[in-house]
Amino acid sequence: EVQLVESGGGLVQPGRSLRLSCAASGFTFVDYAMHWVRQGPGKGLEWVSGISWNSGNIGYADSVKGRFTISRDNAKNSVYLQMDSLRAEDMALYYCAKGRGLDLNYYFDYWGQGSLVTVSS
Amino acid sequence: SYVLTQPPSVSAAPGQTARITCGGNDIGRKSVHWHQQKPGQAPMLVIYYDSDRPSGIPERFSGSNSGNTATLTISRVEAGDEADYYCQVWDNSGDHRWVFGGGTKLTVL
Numbered sequence: 469e470v471q472l473v474e475s476g477g478g479l480v481q482p483g484r485s486l487r488l489s490c491a492a493s494g495f496t497f498v499d500y501a502m503h504w505v506r507q508g509p510g511k512g513l514e515w516v517s518g519i520s521w522n523s524g525n526i527g528y529a530d531s532v533k534g535r536f537t538i539s540r541d542n543a544k545n546s547v548y549l550q551m552d553s554l555r556a557e558d559m560a561l562y563y564c565a566k567g568r569g570l571d572l573n574y575y576f577d578y579w580g581q582g583s584l585v586t587v588s589s
Numbered sequence: 590s591y592v593l594t595q596p597p598s599v600s601a602a603p604g605q606t607a608r609i610t611c612g613g614n615d616i617g618r619k620s621v622h623w624h625q626q627k628p629g630q631a632p633m634l635v636i637y638y639d640s641d642r643p644s645g646i647p648e649r650f651s652g653s654n655s656g657n658t659a660t661l662t663i664s665r666v667e668a669g670d671e672a673d674y675y676c677q678v679w680d681n682s683g684d685h686r687w688v689f690g691g692g693t694k695l696t697v698l
Contacts, residue, residue: 503687505632513624513632513675515687527686530590563631572687573679575622577643579631 470494472564472580479586480554488549488583490564497545501525501567501574504538504549506560507582516562519547521570532558551585559587591680593690600696601666609693611659611676619678621659623652626692627672635674636661663695671697 476488490502503518517528517538526538537550547564561582568574594612601607611621623636634643636652639659649664663670676690 505689512673512692513626513677513689515689518687527684529686530684568637572685573681575620575634575637575677576624577634577637579624579633581631 470566470578472566472578474562474564474580474583477562477583477585479588481589482555482587484554485550485552486554486585488551488562488564488585490547490580492545492547492564492566495566498522498542499570501570501572502540502547503565503567503572503576504547505563505565505576505579506558506585507563508557508560511560513563514560517549518567518572520572525572527572554585554587556587558585560585590684590686591678591682591688593676593678593688595674595676595690595693597691598694598696600698601663602698603666603668605666607663607666607670607695609661609663609674609676609695611661611690612657613659613678614657616657616659616678617655619654621652621654622677623661624675624677625672626675632675666695666697668697671695 471493473491504516535553540547563582564580565576566578624632625635626632639654640652
C-alpha cells in the first residue's frame, strides 16, 4: 500500500524558514518523480514544485521560485521542501504527491494527507 | 501561462448525470487528469489521460477531451460523489509546470 506522510509544518513568522518532509513507502521510491501541492484556506490546489527520480529535473511555480527548494533522498525514501522567506500568502496545507513515472510530466496517482503551514506574526 | 477554467459549482440529483467541464486553449491537444477531493480529505485521482480510470474507481466516472473543453462525467450520481473536482494538465510551453483548474463543487441534491 502506497503511503505518503508529510511532517514539519507549523506556525512560523513572516520572513522565517520551514522545512517540510514527506516519507514514502509501499513503492520503489527511486522510480518516480515527486511533487508538492498546496491548498490555501478555502482555496483550490496549486502545484508548488516537482523533482524527477534522480533530481536531474526540478520545477517550481513562479510564486515560490527563488524562495523554496525541493530535494529528495532516495536512500531514505523521502522528499523535502525547504521554504525560506515565508509570506502570509504561503499559508496553506501542503500535500506531497507521487508522480506516475520518472519525470515531472507524469500525472499524480497518490497523495499524502498534508502538512499545515501557518505564517503569522 | 496556461489557464484552466472550471465552473465553481455543479449540481445533480441522485441517479442523474453530472458533467463538469474544464476549459483551456486547445486543451484537446493535452492530456487531462481529474482529482476528487471530499471535505476534510486529501485529493484522489479519478481519471487520467483524459478517460482512463484507476483501479477502484467506479465505471460511473468517465472523461472526454476535445477542442477547448475537457469533461468529467459522473453517471448515476450518488450522495458519496459530493466533492470538489479538479482538472489538471502539464503545461509544456515556456517553463514546464503543472496547472490545476480552480475546482468545481459537485452538490448532490
